[in-house]
Amino acid sequence: MPTVFVNGQEITIGDKERLNGIQVAERAGVDIPRYCWHPGLSVVASCRMCLVEAGKKDSATGKITMQPKVVPACQTPATDGTVFVTNSPKVIEARAMVEEDLLLRHPVDCPICDKAGECSLQDYHFEHGREERRADIQPFTSRRRELGDTVTLFVDRCVMCTRCVRFTREVSGTSELMVINRGAHEEIDVFRDENGKLEFPLDNKLSGNVVDLCPVGALGDKDFLYQQRVWFMKSHDNVCAGCSTGCSIKVEENQDHVYRLKPRTNPHVNGYWMCDEGRYGFHHVHDANRVTEPRRLEKTGYVNVEWSVLPQELHAKLKKTSRLAVVLSPHLTVEEAYLLAKYAKSIDSSAVLALGPVPTQGTDEKFKSGFVIHAEKCPNRRGVESVVASLGGSLLNWGDFLGLAESEAFGAVWITGGYKTNWNDDAAVASLANSKLLIVQDCFASPLWDRADYQLPSATFAEREGSYVNYQDRLQSFKWAVRPPQGVKADGQLYWQLLGRTGLYNAAVVVEEIGREIPVFAPAIGGVPEPGVDLKVNQIA
């Protein structure tokens, strides 16, 4: 196996691994600063921040020959005997030079810059920069111009790493961004007409990624701009509920308010990216129209019910009914679907389990890099299906279920929602006219909600805890990022209590239980790692 030396440390890499200096140094615990290099983009070696000394160790004689000049680590492959030195005076001086150069014309407007706190320019300057400014250049201009509906450009903060330009060429394949002018006058821009009006704006469904890619504060996300200082926010691992791709994401919040979503690197699912639909699709979490009170329908109208008595009250009512049906929304986590299904079966062993409506929109969209936005706009159809198939026998979809409800009078119907918008209509209400007790658990009012005997406010994705199974049968687990608004309880907690379990709902315990009970979920036994587990592995075996 090839051995590489980083600052004297021996690192063994795989025979077929093709790593560059930055990646191999990372394995040695050495962070090499860089602006232009990104693992998801082509190598241009132009920012010159990752300069290191490199050489070769002769395996026979053990003699090390170093190259006389510094080389960019991003462009230098790590092969057997390659020697990297990242802390020599030459390297330290080169980094200080690049850092000084980049700050020559930088406006240094950190106090009003969104990136401050997570800015490579700041961090690297602190670590590798010079003590004092030697330049005599007036840097204090801060021009801003629009690039499109989602992204704005702070021209003078740019360090010309061209990550954003390469992203639009290599990943989204839309090529809106380009470099204009030459030398120190270079700027990022899009095509404009003679009056400066946008002619071909940055307009693609992955546009928000360029903001994440930007190592400095040049590209601003209009949705997030001036909303929150980054050091106030806490980051929580989560999974996007926007479509069946199930991108690994980070939910960033401060005091239970979500400010932005960012992609989390997951080579099995989304790589480094996420789409704008998912990225900006969290605003319903804080929508003023969210339903936040559990209510019961009385003759005089709805009255509020205390959460403390609600489980017992529901349980008492449900126990008395003869025929029970439960609609499991594809927005539920696997654990929630399992607990509710389990509860239904515990009351009525012949309870009908059905899958809620699966929203689709258009067709799957594939981008140049292979990233796919799926037409199925829910995160967990496959997970819920597997639960329903295992516990409820045959799989019943929403249409079949409504048909069944018309012909058969259910004693009680429990419908879970969790959709972002109104998802049912009066026809669905009419189909359920024969059902005696209707329990609707949802985030927003809808015709069914308005007709429910029990209205139970439901949690959104950021408030849920559990696992989703994406289009490729990968199960990813996550914890809640924010607490639900006052009056709302996470769905899982209610089911947990209905099943008579004590304490707080714990998804990790439940998924373990599911793994033992339902064969498909067996790979989840023993804990789900950060990138998730592939459920197909088990099916093949």
Add this chain to the structure above:
Amino acid sequence: MSEFKPVLLASVGKPESHTRKVYEQSGGYQALRKVLKTLSPKDVQEQTKASGLRGRGGAGFPTGLKWTFLPKDHPGPIYFCLNADESEPGTFNNRILMEDDPHQVLEGLIISCFATNSAVAYFYMRCEYPLAYKRICQAVAECYEAGYLGKNILGSGYSLEIHVHRGAGAYICGEETGLIESLEGKRAWPRIKPPFPAVEGAFRKPTVVNNVETVACVKHIFDRGVDWFKSIGIPPDPNNPRDAGSYGPKLYCLSGHINKPGCYEAPLGITVTELIEEFGGGVWKGRKAKAAIPGGISMGLLKENEFHCKLDFNGPGKFGCLGLGTAAVVVMDETVRMVDFLLNSCRFFSHESCGQCTPCREGTSWATKMMTRIKHGKGRLKDLDLLLEIAENIGIMPGTTICGLADGAAWPLKNCIKKFRNELEVYIKSTNPSGWMETAAVPALQLLDIH
């Protein structure tokens, strides 16, 4: 020196020298006929290698050796790019060749393409040469008519297409990978190497990039023989194992403060003094020379007492210059202020920096701003150290940039500050008597913009 008869410039100045008729009357296209009839591409490569011909574009890389870097038995296509993006300040030898003897260039180009098995050649010409463009286009058309280009050239079975492509006025397009990028319709941002163009160049195919004068020399090697070529010039320096020798005739572009500026042909190894005295008619207005640029502005600066420097590929390096470059000698007389020279040089390179690598983009622009301030009487002695520091840290030699433009920007700074430091210090002290000793960061000034 007097026995040397111009070869490359033999037809220049004759009436109608740019036409095929005149060219053929003086033995034109005989070398091509001979090559196609009697030699294989490999022979041509070998003989070129044996001739010791080194690239005339600036770097002086052995031409025959460059051709052998092409992958063997490549299914093709292999592209040949002729670099006629002559933009080095002071250089105009390619222009003379293309305007007054375009067929000589084309004959050399066809032989070179034959040697490299290229079926398509791109003639990349800078935009600022309208007459050369016209003449080359005419000459290419004449060649197609005469069967020197196109399918089955002279019945040899070898076919070649030439496309003349005009640049859009950027110095960096003369860098070989910048040229390739520009040819492909992209920004002329030099590529990272490896892969070298010989492996993956234009349109991701093996590519050779040669200078106009280089291919003109190729024509004469096959006209007059390898021995003739090797009889001219200077053999390798035995003390320098990396010197491959400097053989053949060379076009020297002489300009600046001399009586007879122009493009002159001389054997490699002529000294600056000989060039000025024998060809240039001495420094103008009876003045004394102060300094000279040995081979285009990026090569640095020679002081008057270094004019015995031999202008071969190895010579200027002995005097702290970068190299021979394009052999464009610019003479400055005693009235020239080095501050002006240096500001001009810095301004040129910051204007032409492609802006890809941080050290070059920012370093050249910072140097220009500093020089502007010095010029305007706000200089400090400390600035010279800063300028020197910038110069020493940018370029492919320290490893901080992708291409050599930054080295070219650094050398005038390095040479000028080293060789004329006293003059620069006197200038700074006399124009900024109250602040020259200041070392604290200066308050920001509204500086002249470089565009």
